Amino acid sequence: MKILILQEKIKKGLSIIERISSKSLTLPILNNVLISTEKSFLKLSTTDLEIGINWWSLAKIEKEGEIVIPSKLLLNFINLLPNKKINFIKKGDDLNIECDNYNTKIKGFSPEEFPIIPKIGKEEFISVKNMDFCKGLSQLVDIATPSTTRPEISGLYFNFKKDLITTAATDSFRLGEKTISLRGKGPIDKEYSLIIPQKTIKEVINIFSEKEGEMKIYFSPNQIMFESLMQETIHEEIQIISRLIEGEYPNYKEIIPKKFTTQLILNKEDFINQIKSAALFSGKVSEIKLKVNSAGKEVDILSQSIDIGDYKSSIPSKIKGNDLTISFNYRFLLDGLLNIKSSEVTLDLNGDSGPGVLRPVGDETYLYVVMPIKSS
């Protein structure tokens, strides 16, 4: 193997694929990157057995071949090199790297030991705009939570139907749902309902959220693939291939309330600030109270703890329905509000023990359901 490539190109690729190579002690081969050649492309691959990433870039391939090299070491080393041509030459199981006045040999491993990243048939796919898709997912990706007893909810639920993507995440205390419309573009015939690991979605966001252009999503029974031709340099390509989570996602639609007994419309920033302040006084139970005062057209926010003191503030609100007092874990309220981009939010309440629903004002595509703390 003999490859010539510019430092800034391979640096970019390594920084994308390195995150997936794990720090596995039981399977140290996963800490590595597989460097290989495909026609006139240099290819980098990493996997943690759940997710695999392939990255290609045009390069000068003087001799084909492949080698497996510690990915973190290679990234750190390449980062320090000047932006000049780098020569990668395989000698035995070692990789010689020559660049400017640097001349270095890294011990490698045999490519046979490296796990195979599955290939996915390229039959049906949909195209989504990178930024729209990632922005939508970032509104709920952090709600999912690792669970060994209920592996379904450690992933995000996706439903692909015609030109609409519906996605949801829950940790059983709160739930987010986001719909992303492809606006009639490239509708698919079949309907796909699947559960994608949270880590996969985090990587998709991490890699694609800042990139112009579109990605293609390919479906298969047990795997999903996100593939993009980068627009800024069409000589570069990325694939993320992930296993799906088996099982049935909870029928979450059932718990989204259709009605409310009280509806509040609040300035989001003020609400966030007051919840953060109240949180300081909420003690170990993280409990804050909302006291709806429709006569005063405001909502009081209250918290107290024996050790710390008492907190009270008030926020102006448009109010429909009944006055009530309701308790929430402030973290759950805050997470929902921080996922909302609009300047105003509605909060629908259903008595002091039914679920509350946060929605951005002027945006029908997002909702966040949060359970109150039952009054004792």
Add this chain to the structure above:
Amino acid sequence: MKILILQEKIKKGLSIIERISSKSLTLPILNNVLISTEKSFLKLSTTDLEIGINWWSLAKIEKEGEIVIPSKLLLNFINLLPNKKINFIKKGDDLNIECDNYNTKIKGFSPEEFPIIPKIGKEEFISVKNMDFCKGLSQLVDIATPSTTRPEISGLYFNFKKDLITTAATDSFRLGEKTISLRGKGPIDKEYSLIIPQKTIKEVINIFSEKEGEMKIYFSPNQIMFESLMQETIHEEIQIISRLIEGEYPNYKEIIPKKFTTQLILNKEDFINQIKSAALFSGKVSEIKLKVNSAGKEVDILSQSIDIGDYKSSIPSKIKGNDLTISFNYRFLLDGLLNIKSSEVTLDLNGDSGPGVLRPVGDETYLYVVMPIKSS
């Protein structure tokens, strides 16, 4: 006690003094700030028993008094308030805080429990420019190291003599020395040699490094005080009072070599980059080799580890004296280089086992002595 003050003013003061209030479990009173009044000033004080900080700001004092309040809680809460007038009212041991639509009570403690921060007689002092002084100290503050067996070297050595400040720090593997000239301004009659705790110097840098203007340094047998009238708002004042470390500082001048067998002049950025690269291959001993090649007018930088591979790069150098090969702990070399601001550095070597000396080219006020790893 009843005080009116603008949010941004007290926020600034709290962010300065809060860092010193410790997270002490054995003496929880130290986690607090003492709020008091002095004529038309609000005063905040914190201490960890080693360092004390006082901060004053003009405020509207409607009723005198003092109270002790958890400092972290108060800072976090004040940070979230709008930039409006805040009313602090003491009621019993509690502090009521009113601001805009916030109305809160924090449980406080009795001022009698709060440790007394010593006062220092204001006889002899010198004035230094904040930025010059802090920039100088930042070049060696991180070299000092906590040591229970040799408490002297857990502080920085200072010698104040006429218009010259000489300061040094060591951890016994390396040593930094910096001289700061007051250029004939305000020379003092007596000579003071003292050891100031590293933490104190870090706080002085933290608080004063970005501030225009000057600070005064006051001397007393067991304490030192740094005091500043801020120029941007002359209605604000800060004092840092610190205990000194007892004992005799090592006679460090003895170990600074007066001669060299080999002298290198190197581009600093390139040298740093190549050391960082070599470090990746240096294994657990952190050992890198410099091989001086005067015929080639360059220095090779080498490292290797059985697990990782071999590293070699070369850097152009002006070379005086003998060729040699010498080993260093890369961290110690790097720390010295990162403290140097000039674009070129000299490295004086004394055979393969004598101390090396780094100096900025064109700056006589700084030197950094580093011991090599003895060749085995």
